[in-house]
Amino acid sequence: MNLFDIQCASYRYREVQALDSVTFSIKRGERVAILGANGSGKSTILRLLDGLYFAQSGSVCFDGRVLNEESLRDEEFSFEFRRRVGFVFQNPDVQLFSPTVFDELAFGPLQMHWPKSKIIEAIDSMLDRMNLLHLKHRVPHRLSGGEKKRVALASVLMLDPEVLLLDEPTSSLDPKSQSQMIEFLQEFQGGKTVVTATHDLEIVGDIAERCIVFEDGRVAQTGTPSRILGDELLLRRTSLIHEHRHMHGFGVHKHPHLHKFHTHPHEPIGRIKPLSESPGSS
Amino acid sequence: MFRRKSSFGFLEKTIANLGEILNHADQATLTSGEKGMLQQLDPRVKVGGALVLIVGAVSTSDLWVTGAVFLFSILMIALSRLSFRLYLERTWLGVLFFTGLIALPAIFTTPGVTIFHLPLLHWPISSQGVQSAWRLLARAETAATVAMLLILTTPWTHLLKSLRFFRLPVIIVTILSMTHRYLFLLLHLTQNFLDARSSRKVGRWSPSQQRELTASILAVLLSRSLQLSEEVYLAMQSRGFTGEIHILDEFCFRKRDWLSMMILTTIAVLLIMLR
Amino acid sequence: MHIPDGYLSPATCAAMFAGAMPFWYVAIQRLKKVLNARLVPRIALLSALSFVIMMFNIPLPGGTTGHAVGMGILTVLLGPWASMLAISIALAIQALFFGDGGITCFGANCFNMAVVGSFVAYGVYRLISGNASLASPRRIVAAALGGYIAINVAALFASIEFGLQPMLFHTSDGAALYAPYPLSISIPAMMIGHLTFAGLAELVISGSLVAYVQKTDMDLLRVTAPSAADRDHEVIEGAAVNLQPLWLLLAVLMVLSPLGLLAAGNAWGEWSSEDFKNPEVRKQIAAASHNVAPPENIPSTFEKLSQVWTAPMPDYAPAFVRSPRLGYILSSIFGSGLILLFCFFVSWLTGFGLRMRRRGTA
Ligand SMILES: Nc1ncnc2c1ncn2[C@@H]1O[C@H](COP(=O)(O)OP(=O)(O)OP(=O)(O)O)[C@@H](O)[C@H]1O
Ligand SMILES: [Mg+2]
Numbered sequence: 001m002n003l004f005d006i007q008c009a010s011y012r013y014r015e016v017q018a019l020d021s022v023t024f025s026i027k028r029g030e031r032v033a034i035l036g037a038n039g040s041g042k043s044t045i046l047r048l049l050d051g052l053y054f055a056q057s058g059s060v061c062f063d064g065r066v067l068n069e070e071s072l073r074d075e076e077f078s079f080e081f082r083r084r085v086g087f088v089f090q091n092p093d094v095q096l097f098s099p100t101v102f103d104e105l106a107f108g109p110l111q112m113h114w115p116k117s118k119i120i121e122a123i124d125s126m127l128d129r130m131n132l133l134h135l136k137h138r139v140p141h142r143l144s145g146g147e148k149k150r151v152a153l154a155s156v157l158m159l160d161p162e163v164l165l166l167d168e169p170t171s172s173l174d175p176k177s178q179s180q181m182i183e184f185l186q187e188f189q190g191g192k193t194v195v196t197a198t199h200d201l202e203i204v205g206d207i208a209e210r211c212i213v214f215e216d217g218r219v220a221q222t223g224t225p226s227r228i229l230g231d232e233l234l235l236r237r238t239s240l241i242h243e244h245r246h247m248h249g250f251g252v253h254k255h256p257h258l259h260k261f262h263t264h265p266h267e268p269i270g271r272i273k274p275l276s277e278s279p280g281s282s
Numbered sequence: 283m284f285r286r287k288s289s290f291g292f293l294e295k296t297i298a299n300l301g302e303i304l305n306h307a308d309q310a311t312l313t314s315g316e317k318g319m320l321q322q323l324d325p326r327v328k329v330g331g332a333l334v335l336i337v338g339a340v341s342t343s344d345l346w347v348t349g350a351v352f353l354f355s356i357l358m359i360a361l362s363r364l365s366f367r368l369y370l371e372r373t374w375l376g377v378l379f380f381t382g383l384i385a386l387p388a389i390f391t392t393p394g395v396t397i398f399h400l401p402l403l404h405w406p407i408s409s410q411g412v413q414s415a416w417r418l419l420a421r422a423e424t425a426a427t428v429a430m431l432l433i434l435t436t437p438w439t440h441l442l443k444s445l446r447f448f449r450l451p452v453i454i455v456t457i458l459s460m461t462h463r464y465l466f467l468l469l470h471l472t473q474n475f476l477d478a479r480s481s482r483k484v485g486r487w488s489p490s491q492q493r494e495l496t497a498s499i500l501a502v503l504l505s506r507s508l509q510l511s512e513e514v515y516l517a518m519q520s521r522g523f524t525g526e527i528h529i530l531d532e533f534c535f536r537k538r539d540w541l542s543m544m545i546l547t548t549i550a551v552l553l554i555m556l557r
Numbered sequence: 558m559h560i561p562d563g564y565l566s567p568a569t570c571a572a573m574f575a576g577a578m579p580f581w582y583v584a585i586q587r588l589k590k591v592l593n594a595r596l597v598p599r600i601a602l603l604s605a606l607s608f609v610i611m612m613f614n615i616p617l618p619g620g621t622t623g624h625a626v627g628m629g630i631l632t633v634l635l636g637p638w639a640s641m642l643a644i645s646i647a648l649a650i651q652a653l654f655f656g657d658g659g660i661t662c663f664g665a666n667c668f669n670m671a672v673v674g675s676f677v678a679y680g681v682y683r684l685i686s687g688n689a690s691l692a693s694p695r696r697i698v699a700a701a702l703g704g705y706i707a708i709n710v711a712a713l714f715a716s717i718e719f720g721l722q723p724m725l726f727h728t729s730d731g732a733a734l735y736a737p738y739p740l741s742i743s744i745p746a747m748m749i750g751h752l753t754f755a756g757l758a759e760l761v762i763s764g765s766l767v768a769y770v771q772k773t774d775m776d777l778l779r780v781t782a783p784s785a786a787d788r789d790h791e792v793i794e795g796a797a798v799n800l801q802p803l804w805l806l807l808a809v810l811m812v813l814s815p816l817g818l819l820a821a822g823n824a825w826g827e828w829s830s831e832d833f834k835n836p837e838v839r840k841q842i843a844a845a846s847h848n849v850a851p852p853e854n855i856p857s858t859f860e861k862l863s864q865v866w867t868a869p870m871p872d873y874a875p876a877f878v879r880s881p882r883l884g885y886i887l888s889s890i891f892g893s894g895l896i897l898l899f900c901f902f903v904s905w906l907t908g909f910g911l912r913m914r915r916r917g918t919a
Contacts, residue, residue, distance in 0.1 A: 014774075052516045075524075082522040089520075093467060094513035097598070099439045099459040106530050111522030116530060139439065141466040142311075156521070295614045295622070303612065306655060333660070340661055341567040343734060373656070381561065388737035392723075394730065413732035414723075421563030421735075429562070429656045438654060451585055453597070454646070460601035461608075461646050462654070468609050492616035497765035500613065503606060504630070504766055505773060511602035515595045525594035 001064075003028045003163065003193055004049055008058030011044055018044040020217040021058060026195060033204045034197040035228070036214030037239035042197035043090055045214070046165045049195065050087040051078075083112060086161035090168045090197075092148035096140035101132065101151050104140065108159045122158060130154045130184075146177040153181075163193040170203055182206050199240060201229060213238055293495075297476045300469055307466070309368065313434040318362030320435040324539040325444035327546065332432040334550045339424040345417065352424040355431055362435050373430045374423065381422040385415035438462060452527045464510060468503060475499050558626075558708075558715050558747075558755070559651065560666055562659030564736045566726045569718060574664030580672045581645065584638040596639060603631055604643035608650060615758035623754030628674035628711070629682075629704025629763025633696075634770070636780050637679035644671035665718055669711040678707035678763075682781065691775045691782060697768045704763030705756045709748065712755070716740075716747035 004026040011019040018041045026032050036042045047053045048060050051067045060067045062081065072078045089095045098104040105126060109119045127133045130150055135143065143151060149169065156164070169185070170178045185194065185207055196207050204211060204225045211228040213221040215238045221228065228234070235241045314321060320328060339351040359369055390400075394410030432441075442459050446452070479495065565573070588596060607627035614622040631640040645667045651657040658666050685699035720740030723733040738746070770777050 047516065050520050052519060078524070079522065082520065085520075087517075087520045089513070089517055091513065094510060095517045097460055097463060097514050097518065099442055099463060103439075103459075103530070107518075107523075108521040110528040110530060111524075113528070119530065137439075140463060141470075159521070293614075296612060299612045299614070303655065310654070336562055336660055337567060340563055340570075343728070377561070381563075385737065388733070391742065392731070392733065392737060394732070410728075410730055410732035411737075413728070414734075414737040417732070417734060418563060418737060422561055425562030425659060425661070426656060429652075429660055433654060433656055441653060453585065453588060454642070457597060457601045457604070457642070458646050458649060460598060461604040462650055464602055465605040465608055465650065468605050469612075472609055472612075489616050493761060496613065496615055497761065497769075500610065500762060501766060501769040503609060504769065507602040507606045508599070508774065508777070511599040512595075514598040514602070518598065519594070523594060525597075527597075 001028060002026065002061075003030075003063060004195075005061040006045075006048070006055075006058070007061075009045075009048060009055035009060055010057045011041075011048060011053060012056060018217050019048070019055075022217070022219055023058075024212055024219055024222060026193065029191050029193055030210060031194045031208045032196070033208035033211045033225070034195065034214060035199060035201070035204065035211050035238075035240060036197075037199060040214040040238070041217040042199075042214055043167050044217075046087065046167050046195065046197055050085055050165055051081060052087075079112070083159055084161055085163040085165065086156035086159060087165040088149075088153050088156050088167060088169060090171075092145070092152040093140075095152040095155065096143075096148060099139060101127075101135050101138050101140065101143075104151060104155045105158050108155060112159060126154050126158055130157075145172045146174060149173060149181070150177075153184075157188075162191075164188070164195070166194065166196045168198055168200075169196060170198065170200055178203075201235070201240060204229065213240070293476055293479060293492075297473065300473050300476070304466075304469060304473070306372075310434055311437070313362075313364055313368075314437045316363045316435075318364065318435065320358055320362040320431060322538065323542055324536070325436050325440040326447045327539050327542050328432055328436055329441070329444050329448070331542065331546045332428050334546055335428045336425045338550065339428070340421055345420060348420050348424050352420070352427060355424070355427040358431055359427075362431070364431075364434055368434075369427070369430065373426050377423050377426045378419070381419050385418045388415045388418070446529070452529055456527050456529065460514070464507075464514075467510070468507065471506060472499070472503060475502070558666075558670060558712055558751075559648075559658030560662040560715060560718070562661050564659070564722070565662050565665055565718060566722060566735045567661065568726075569722065569735075570661045570664055573662075573668045573718070577645075577664050577668040577672055580641060581667075584642050587638050588642065596635075600635065600639050600643045600646070603635060603640075604646045607631055607644055608647040610762060611647070611651075615761055617754060617757050617761075623756075623758030625704070625755065625758040625762045626670055626674065626708060626711075627759075627762065628670065628678045628707045629700050629759055630766040632675050632678040632703065632707070633682055633700050633763070633767055633781050634777055637675040640675040640679075641671045644675065665715070669714045669718075673714050674707045674711040677710045678703040679781065681706050686782065689782075691778045692771055696771065696778065696782075697764050700767035701760045701764030704759040708759040709751050709756050712747050712751035713744070716743045719743040719747070 002025040006022055006024050008021045008023055009019060010017070010021050022041075022045060034042050034045060044053065048055055048067075049062075051060075051062070051072050054060075054068050062085070065071060065077065067081075072081065096104055098107055102123060105123045106119050109122065114122075123136075124133075127136055130153070132147075132150060132154060135147060135151065140148065140151070149172070153166075153169070166185075170181055173181060182203055185196075188194070194207065198204070198207075208225055211221075211223060211225055212219055213228060213234065220238055221231070221234050223231075232241070335351050335355070339348045342348060359366065389407050389411040390405045392408050392411035392414050394408035396406040397409045397412070398407040399405065400407065436444075439459075442455060442462070445458070446455055476499070479499070588600075610625055610627040613625070615625055617623050626644065628640070628644065631643050634640075635643060648658060648663065648666050648671065652660055652663050652666075680703075682696075682699045682703035685702060686693070686696045689695040689699075717740065719736045719738060720743035722736040723739050726734040728734065736743070767778070
């Protein structure tokens with residue numbers, strides 16, 4: 001059964017049509033990557049999925065129930081929904097609004113009326129699990145970008161959500177933290193639904209079994225990572241890859257920049273002569 | 283030729299203000315982590331104590347009491363391993379300069395028994411005037427010293443939680459902490475803007491251009507603030523916030539807290555009796 | 558305008574806390590009742606913005622600079638109650654974290670800048686903007702003047718609090734226990750700086766930021782413009798000025814101005830016996846207080862003004878009623894009245910201008 005059902009959903013900010021009649025669905029336990037260039041509507045669709053914005057036309061359903069202002073005003077449903085769905089924002093600064101890391105992690109459980117002792121216990125084990133114990137009493141504005149991302153993720157995981165919506169989880173991370181994050185996301189899987197918005201093609205294969213490519217607020221293509229990553233035309237059209245010019249020795253050549261390890265044939269399209277060979281010099 | 287004074291001085295002054303604020307915050311984080319005496323106390327005791335001392339120093343008409351409070355805070359500076367230089371620069375001289383400037387004319391303007399005439403100008407200095415100025419200065423210095431002790435030995439987050447103990451509504455404590463948290467974001471943002479602007483010294487600006495520049499920077503800050511507030515709201519909502527706020531109070535009173543509480547109460551009673 | 562500790566007597570501080578308390582209480586109750594969860598982060602962020610605005614040196618005509626508080630823009634975006642909380646919180650952080658502005662004087666500072674500032678700004682803004690459309694330039698004028706007048710009335714309150722100190726709290730031989738200057742010095746000294754520098758800074762900030770909001774996210778102005786027409790070309794009933802904010806403003810001024818008088822209690826009698834300074838000394842004050850306009854003239858003007866109020870009092874009235882000090886206070890109320898009239902005038906003028914323009918284009 002589908003966990004999320006999005007039917008012809010549209011969303012418009014004041015002057016920008018961010019989503020234009022988007023239709024797709026996400027199954028329970030599925031790992032989905034939402035791909036798209038900057039401004040293609042990735043963050044917006046995640047906000048619709050998290051019931052923060054509501055489709056202005058069309059509908060978004062979660063577990064058979066439509067998400068709109070009215071349904072989320074129903075306290076029981078809203079409580080359940082918030083507990084079951086976690087959202088890590090693209091900008092960790094908006095997510096870390098509490099005075100310390102400890103308070104940040106306590107925020108969700110407090111809203112869910114957990115008892116105090118359980119909260120304190122859970123925070124410690126979460127910090128331990130995420131390798132963040134040394135940051136427990138830090139104030140958020142004294143964290144590095146990568147640390148902020150990890151704390152933001154930890155604060156969302158506190159409620160142990162069954163659906164995780166991630167907005168650019170690996171941007172602004174150094175290669176080591178990036179691979180740590182991916183490892184963590186792979187571990188975290190286990191029956192849970194993970195929807196990741198990203199434009200980083202390198203991680204797609206590791207975090208998703210299905211990709212949805214967005215282009216200007218519309219779904220351009222859906223498919224397995226290998227199919228999508230193999231479709232150079234599509235990737236080029238949606239600006240996910242760009243012409244990459246670089247030099248090998250003295251030859252300059254172009255090939256699509258795939259953001260992943262690959263080999264490519266070297267047929268020089270131009271040649272720069274070494275200085276000693278150039279006729280004018282002496 | 284007559285030259286106007288530097289036309290980007292106004293930016294530099296603002297940058298200096300910001301730098302000072304951020305610097306102060308860094309310093310407070312450092313000093314509150316030291317292993318001094320006041321750092322070990324419960325923040326509630328410190329807040330209560332600072333209040334008692336400041337109110338005492340301000341309300342007594344006996345300058346000796348104010349002096350005693352002042353000496354006590356100087357002792358505390360030493361016991362809490364705070365730097366005297368920092369204190370002198372940041373608090374003592376600052377208050378001396380500001381309040382001194384305000385208090386000085388009172389020497390001449392207060393009517394009373396003339397004790398001295400200023401040479402050349404023949405302005406009379408009254409004994410009452412000297413007393414008034416001296417009193418103002420003594421009170422201001424003492425209160426500022428106590429406040430500084432509290433600020434430099436208590437991490438902000440503890441200060442914040444202790445406010446809950448003083449029956450401040452949860453919603454206010456929450457807004458207060460959020461304000462403090464995003465204040466630093468805005469301050470850093472402003473600093474970046476201004477540094478970019480002032481390093482790009484594109485000729486001299488007329489006052490109206492300066493005004494436009496300032497207004498445009500503030501406009502960007504405003505739109506950033508509003509945008510952040512909207513997103514923070516979404517992030518809070520996403521984690522189950524519906525307007526009702528719950529926070530975790532986790533303080534426990536230890537023996538030394540009770541002890542200092544008792545000492546404080548004694549001081550308070552003494553101050554009241556001495557009045 | 559941040560009053561440090563030691564300048565105000567504990568009695569004044571307590572009175573100011575007591576004065577601010579009901580406003581805080583109502584503001585918090587309203588916040589809870591509306592339970593507009595969105596308001597929580599918005600108040601926090603705008604409060605932080607107000608803090609940053611206070612850091613800024615705003616360039617003014619003539620190469621000078623001034624400091625603003627942000628009362629104008631905060632009130633327009635939040636309404637007076639939430640703005641009052643936001644400014645109070647910014648002041649609390651300054652006092653508690655940066656030692657800027659006293660802890661005992663926190664009530665007084667909040668009362669002046671947060672409570673009085675927000676209400677005056679709101680009253681003036683509503684009065685001048687009337688039913689103008691959200692995009693109307695009249696809203697810019699309204700916010701700018703609202704900010705200007707608000708910061709000045711706030712400064713007036715602060716200067717009255719200062720000025721009352723030496724009269725109410727002094728030793729038996731006449732030395733001041735707290736702030737040493739009487740109203741005749743504190744009012745002009747404070748107001749000159751605010752009528753020019755700080756006032757203009759607040760005016761520039763409030764006006765330009767409201768103009769910016771009009772361009773980018775006009776809906777934000779709706780909070781304080783319940784009856785505004787949506788689009789510029791819609792007909793505006795310019796004459797129908799909502800009188801509610803005026804009543805609010807007047808009530809605030811009426812209730813608050815005599816607060817100092819009440820706090821004074823039994824000390825009033827002492828005034829008349831105290832001898833008034835001779836004019837010569839006053840001349841020296843002027844020179845000594847870094848050339849702030851010669852108070853010699855201002856007190857005499859005030860004295861004349863004060864007679865307007867005190868002269869008609871019957872002889873058998875208690876001595877304090879005829880005191881020149883009461884005159885000062887009444888004349889500051891009178892001054893607030895003048896400001897009100899001025900607002901009416903500007904409101905009428907801008908409304909008139911808009912009507913003319915519309916008639917021209919029609
Ligand atoms: N709060 C907003 N107000 C107005 N327009 C917005 C707002 N947020 C996003 N937009 C616009 O909506 C479109 C989609 O934005 P969205 O944030 O969903 O893109 P995105 O795919 O997440 O981009 P990125 O990769 O840069 O994060 C963009 O054109 C953007 O400019
Ligand atoms: Mg995005």
